[in-house]
Amino acid sequence: MDRLDELAIFVAILDTGSLGGAGRQLRRSRPAVTRALAGLEERVGARLIARTTRQLTATDAGRELATSARRMLADYEASMSGVAAAPVRGLLRVTAPMAFGRRHVTPLVTEFLDLNPEVQVELVLADRNLDMIDEGLDVAVRIGPLPDSRLVVRKVGEVRRLLVAAPSYLASRGVPARPSDLLQHDTIASVAAGQGMLWRFGGSARGSSVAVAPRFIVNEIESGLIAARAGRGLARPLSYQVADDIAAGTLVRLLREFEPAPLPVHLVVPSGQHLAAKVRAFLDQAAAYFQRLGVIRPEGVS
Structure with missing residues (x-):
């Protein structure tokens, strides 16, 4: 297994708090995640994860490695984004609130499909926040505060409660x-x-x-x-x-x-995973789309 891939799996275990959660986030089987962690611990020569009956937590060695691993993964992403663009292809799973998704995200998705003929998009509209890891979702549009710390966030606008x-x-x-x-x-x-x-x-x-x-x-x-x-x-x-x-x-x-204070509109992705070309392309296009659209206008209606 690629050494960088092992680090990504290790970080995903910490972010999700479980081997199964890391597997769902990275679309790997639980045995593959277990083998990756065991191989990494063998190479490091130290236990990286403390296993209890209720959760997995990083040991001192694990926390030290996690800090450098996150930096390495971020540097890798930055390097990859600086070279020739990777092909944008494959299935992209996006979720959004029902009404907002119909009004704003559906046109965004159709525009994205027009520009990326090798991409397939599954749009899941729901008025409850789906668990991105459990549901295998790549991108979510969320309105309001974000209590889930396992998400990477990009704010794209605001809406108001009227x-x-x-x-x-x-x-x-x-x-x-x-x-x-x-x-x-x-x-x-x-x-x-x-x-x-x-x-x-x-x-x-x-x-x-x-x-x-x-x-x-x-x-x-x-x-x-x-x-x-x-x-x-x-x-x-x-x-x-x-x-x-x-x-x-x-x-x-x-x-x-x-009227109460505006509510933020965010684009979010699960943390601890490499941003595939299709995800990065969608985030960039979505940010530009919402900026062009003006998710909230000066009078507060959009």
Whole structure:
């Protein structure tokens, strides 16, 4: 086995915390990962991984080797990117949130396919964050904070959480002037968006929260927007989900001065693995695409 490949497997074991996780990340069998680690420990002459019943952790020798291994792998990637471009081919698996994926990532993928005829892309749309290693995903579009430290991140934009309602609803029930007014209104909550029943707003040093009692609760955003367009109540989508509605006037944006801080949009890949040419090409094209697109506009709707 290539010595650099052994280092990549070693780093993947540390990043994922298990032999199986490293295998899934690098698309190797568990026995192959085990053999690579054993061979590396034999060559180093020291135990690199401390095995317990619950997890794998690096020994002192392992931590020292991991530091130099990460540097070597980064230098290798930099060197490879400086020579003639490797062929962009093979299967690329990308995941994104449902509505954002339909609106923004699908056109990006079709553009990428046009430019790279030897690439096949599988686009997985889901409103929950899939485990990239377990699912064998190459690139993910994530909106909001990223608690997973096993990811390499590139920020490409921002979106906002808005409060919207149909003109027909506002004509019959009035326009809220402050977040506390929502207690007198019908609301539509999307549990898939993680909203819950406590709606948080900005507009002051500490912001404010309103505990709503929604008349309608949905598990995917489009059902909630259908109800909102029909005048059934106030909804809290993300800006990209209602850009067309706001432009067309079918939904009205409310309480702008109380909107919470924008949410970041990231492109992420699992850490500890070499960036294949197809992944690197997609990241570069995606970053340029979102910059050109303007994921968030000055008025906060995209």
